[in-house]
Amino acid sequence: MRKVFLLLLGVSFLAVVTTSCDTDDDGKYSVGDFIVSLGVVQKESPDASSYVIKMDNGDSFVPVATSVPFANIYNNQRVWMNFNPLDDKTNSDGSLIYYGKLNDLRNILYKDISVASQVDADSMGYDPIDVKDIWMSQDSILNVEISFYTAGSTHYINLVNDETGDGVAQPYMLDLKHNARGDEQAYRTSGIVSFKLGTLKAAGNNSINFIVRYTNYDGQTIQEPVMTYHYGT
Structure with missing residues (x-):
């Protein structure tokens, strides 16, 4: 089974709400203005040098300059970014396209939901984990802000459908699994x-319900409130 590394982010990188910025008197952005957001990279082809980042609030960012020229940018990459807006235009739906300088870019672990019968339970891990926040964005992305103890090694994080629910009569039960790989609990x-x-998804429905479940450091099994994923027809 392919395992994906978890990017550990410092506290300073946990801002995910787009920061508003003021314009000066002539309507242009100031050099010191910046926006911080989560987003997903959109590239027309793997070899294309240009790309757009679709932000979680529906706006988009087009970099015209960058302070991270050697970043490995690929299509459908989940990222945290900090950029200086220089100009923008408004789309017909009211969303904005920002043009500006990319100040910083960090990769965010972005994974499919696993299915219990298709994975090795032991590889998923049984280590505790704390959830600080959980929310949905861009219509189909579930974001989880997590906290755990480490000595600096790479940990594995997965979300596993235990296959007991159908999303309609009974919510899907999704277990947040943490494999610390024997790492010491040196710091949080x-x-x-x-x-x-x-x-x-569920046949004949345009939405489903699900619950995220995990075990915290107090040994308690926590079930987050029921969430609803609307996916249309």
Whole structure:
């Protein structure tokens, strides 16, 4: 089974709400203005040098300059970014396209939801984990802000459908699994992981319900409140 590394983010990188910025008197952005947001990279082809980042609030960002020229940018990459807006235009739906300088870019773990019968339970892990926040964005992305103890090694994080629910009569039960891989509990760190909700659908319905469940450091099994994923027809 392919395992994906978890990017550990410092506290300073946990801002995910777009920061508003003021314009000066002539309507242009100031050099010191910046916006911080989560988003997903959109590239027309793997070899294309240009790309657009679709932000979680529906706006988009087009970099015209960058302070991270050697970043490995690929299509459908989940990222945290900080950029200086220089100009913008308004789309017909009211969303904005920002043009500006990319100041910083960090990769965010972005994974499919696993299915219990298709994975090795032991590889998923049984280590505790704390959830600081959980929310949906871009219609089909589930974001989880997590916290756990580490000595600096790479941990594995997965979200596993235990296959007991159908999303309609009974919510899908999704277990947030943490495999610390024997790492010591030296200090606490935080990060954000994102999961794709697209596989959670039910025939004849345009929405499903689900619950995220995990075991915290007090040994308690926690069930987050029921969430609803609307995916249309």
